[in-house]
Amino acid sequence: MSKGLPKRSENYPEWYNELVKRADLAENSAVRGCMVIKPYGFSIWEKMQATLDQMFKDTGHVNAYFPLFIPKSYLSREASHVEGFAKECAVVTHYRLKNAPDGSGVIVDPEAKLEEELIVRPTSETVIWSTYKNWIQSYRDLPLLINQWANVVRWEMRTRLFLRTTEFLWQEGHTAHANAAEAIAETEQMLEVYATFAEQFMALPVIRGRKTANERFAGAVDTYCIEALMQDGKALQAGTSHFLGQNFAKAFDVRFASQDQKLDYVWGTSWGVSTRLVGALIMAHSDDEGLVLPPKLAPIQVVIVPIFRSNEELTRISETAQAIRKNLLAKGISVKYDDRDTYKPGWKFTEYEMKGVPVRLAIGPKDMDNGTVEVARRDTREKMTMSREGIEPKIAQLLTDIQENIYQRAWAFRQENTVRVDSYGEFKELLDRKGGFLLAHWDGTSETEEKIKEETKATIRCIPLDAEEEPGACVYTGKPSAQRVVFARNY
RNA sequence: CGGGGUGUAGCGCAGCCUGGUAGCGUACUUGCAUGGGGUGCAAGGGGUCGUGGGUUCAAAUCCCGCCACCCCGACCA
Known part of the structure; x- marks a missing residue:
C-alpha cells in the first residue's frame, strides 16, 4: 500500500476511491455493487441521521417502518412509476433452498416457488399508499406525516462507493394532505430542511430548484431538489422532495371525506436523502492529504496525541491531556485521547489527517515545561502553539471557525465555477x-x-x-x- | 448488454513472451535501538499462482473452456 493518496488533479475518481478506503469509511463487499460501511463511515451517517431525524420531528413528522418486500402487482398500479423503476428491481421468486443432489452445495428448491413474486423495494410509495388507504377516511386523519429510515435496492449497472450502490440506506418521508396547496407547502418545507442541513451541517452550499420533466421522479407531478457542486466540477443531487399530486392516491384509491362532505383523493408528497450524502461530503471538502470533515458531522472533533519517550513522561502528559479532554467533553465536544504506544506520533498525525479530524492537539515534554499545547487545524493544516490555560473555549471557537471556513471555501469554489x-x-x-x-x-x-x-x-x-x-x-x-x-x- | 483490462501472501505488484526450487514492496510477529510529521536495523511466519480440462518428464508460464472483478459506454439518488 503506497503512503500517499492519488492527487485530485491527476485522477479524481481514483482519489475518491482510495480516500474512502484509506479513511476507513467503507469497502466493497462480496456482492457486486454493494458496500460494507465501516464503523468510522457509519458514524458519519449516524450523525447525519440524528440531526435530520430531529429536524423531521421538529416539523411534525413521526417515524414508522414499512416492509422490505413489495408484491409485484403493487408496482404496476401507477404507470409512470413502474416505468421509472422496472429496469432496476431485484425480484424474490423462491422461499427455500435445498442441498444439491450431487453434493455440490445448495440450490434453489424448484418446489418452493412463490405464487406472487416479491420486489425488493426500490422506494416505498406503493406499499405505503396501499397502507394509507386503510388509515385515511376523513379530513380529520390528515395530514399524515410519516418518515421511515430504511434500506432500498436499485439494480444499477455501474456503482461507486456511497455515490451509487445497489443497496443504500436512506430516509423516505411520505405525507398525505387534504389539499394541493398544503402538500406543495410540505414539499417546499422539506426541501428547505434539506438545504438547511446541507449548508449548516455539511457546510455544503446548494442550489434549490425544480426538476424538468425529463429529470422528474417517476410518479411525481413536480420534483424539487438541492444540487451541490463537487471539486471536479460535476454536480451532485443531494436531496429530493416530490409533490405527488393525487397520482398515488388515485392508483391506490386513497380517498377522504372532506369537511364539506365530499369524497376526494388525498394529495401526497415524498422526500428523501441517502448515504449518498456521505459521498457528497467527501467530494466537497477533502484534499490530497485525506478527508476534511465539518466539525458538526465529524465523529471525532478533537484528537489529542501525546509525545513521549518514557512511561513517566506519558503519565505526566496524560494528566494534562485527560483534564483537557474532560473539559472539552463537558462542552459537548467529542474528543479522542490516543495514548497508544504502538504507533508513533507522526504516524498518528497522518492517520487523523486522513480521517479528517478537524482539530489535533499534541502535547509533549516541551509543552509540559512551557505550559503550552500544539494545536493543528485540518482545514488549513495550520499549526499554532496555545497556552494550556483557558484553551477549552478557544478550541470550541476554533471548531466553529473551521465549520464556517469550510463552508466559505466551498461557497467560493461554487461561485468561481x-x-x-x-x-x-x-x-x-x-x-x-x-x-x-x-x-x-x-x-x-x-x-x-x-x-x-x-x-x-x-x-x-x-x-x-x-x-x-x-x-x-x-x-x-x-x-x-x-x-x-x-x-x-x-x- | 457492447468495447477494453485484470485475476500470484491481508493489500499493491513483478515473474508469463523464451516451461525447470514462487518473488518484491507493504502489512503482520519477535528483539534491540528510536520517539515534536507514516522511525531504523535484524530475524521470522504467511501461497490450492481465479477455476476446470489439455499439451509436456515437468505448467503461475503454452492451448481450450468457464467464473469473478475493474474501467469505458447505454440506465440512475
Whole structure:
C-alpha cells in the first residue's frame, strides 16, 4: 500500500476511491455493487441521521417502518412509476433452498416457488399508499406525516462507493394532505430542511430548484431538489422532495371525506436523502492529504496525541491531556485521547489527517515545561502553539471557525465555477475545460434538453427557485426563454 | 448488454513472451535501538499462482473452456 493518496488533479475518481478506503469509511463487499460501511463511515451517517431525524420531528413528522418486500402487482398500479423503476428491481421468486443432489452445495428448491413474486423495494410509495388507504377516511386523519429510515435496492449497472450502490440506506418521508396547496407547502418545507442541513451541517452550499420533466421522479407531478457542486466540477443531487399530486392516491384509491362532505383523493408528497450524502461530503471538502470533515458531522472533533519517550513522561502528559479532554467533553465536544504506544506520533498525525479530524492537539515534554499545547487545524493544516490555560473555549471557537471556513471555501469554489453562458460554443468549451454550473437560457422543451444531453453529456440540474426573470434566447435553439436554468455534468 | 483490462501472501505488484526450487514492496510477529510529521536495523511466519480440462518428464508460464472483478459506454439518488 503506497503512503500517499492519488492527487485530485491527476485522477479524481481514483482519489475518491482510495480516500474512502484509506479513511476507513467503507469497502466493497462480496456482492457486486454493494458496500460494507465501516464503523468510522457509519458514524458519519449516524450523525447525519440524528440531526435530520430531529429536524423531521421538529416539523411534525413521526417515524414508522414499512416492509422490505413489495408484491409485484403493487408496482404496476401507477404507470409512470413502474416505468421509472422496472429496469432496476431485484425480484424474490423462491422461499427455500435445498442441498444439491450431487453434493455440490445448495440450490434453489424448484418446489418452493412463490405464487406472487416479491420486489425488493426500490422506494416505498406503493406499499405505503396501499397502507394509507386503510388509515385515511376523513379530513380529520390528515395530514399524515410519516418518515421511515430504511434500506432500498436499485439494480444499477455501474456503482461507486456511497455515490451509487445497489443497496443504500436512506430516509423516505411520505405525507398525505387534504389539499394541493398544503402538500406543495410540505414539499417546499422539506426541501428547505434539506438545504438547511446541507449548508449548516455539511457546510455544503446548494442550489434549490425544480426538476424538468425529463429529470422528474417517476410518479411525481413536480420534483424539487438541492444540487451541490463537487471539486471536479460535476454536480451532485443531494436531496429530493416530490409533490405527488393525487397520482398515488388515485392508483391506490386513497380517498377522504372532506369537511364539506365530499369524497376526494388525498394529495401526497415524498422526500428523501441517502448515504449518498456521505459521498457528497467527501467530494466537497477533502484534499490530497485525506478527508476534511465539518466539525458538526465529524465523529471525532478533537484528537489529542501525546509525545513521549518514557512511561513517566506519558503519565505526566496524560494528566494534562485527560483534564483537557474532560473539559472539552463537558462542552459537548467529542474528543479522542490516543495514548497508544504502538504507533508513533507522526504516524498518528497522518492517520487523523486522513480521517479528517478537524482539530489535533499534541502535547509533549516541551509543552509540559512551557505550559503550552500544539494545536493543528485540518482545514488549513495550520499549526499554532496555545497556552494550556483557558484553551477549552478557544478550541470550541476554533471548531466553529473551521465549520464556517469550510463552508466559505466551498461557497467560493461554487461561485468561481458558476458561469452565465450565452453561446453554445462557449457552453461546450466551458464544460470540457472546467465543468461547473452553467447558467443558460433554455426554450423549455424536452427535445432541446435531450439534444444538449446527447451532444455534451450535460443535463439541466434544476430550474432554480430564486432565479430572476430575465428574458433571453435559448442557448441551443435561440427560441425565447424567460429565465436561466442550471446545466452541468452530474454524478 | 457492447468495447477494453485484470485475476500470484491481508493489500499493491513483478515473474508469463523464451516451461525447470514462487518473488518484491507493504502489512503482520519477535528483539534491540528510536520517539515534536507514516522511525531504523535484524530475524521470522504467511501461497490450492481465479477455476476446470489439455499439451509436456515437468505448467503461475503454452492451448481450450468457464467464473469473478475493474474501467469505458447505454440506465440512475
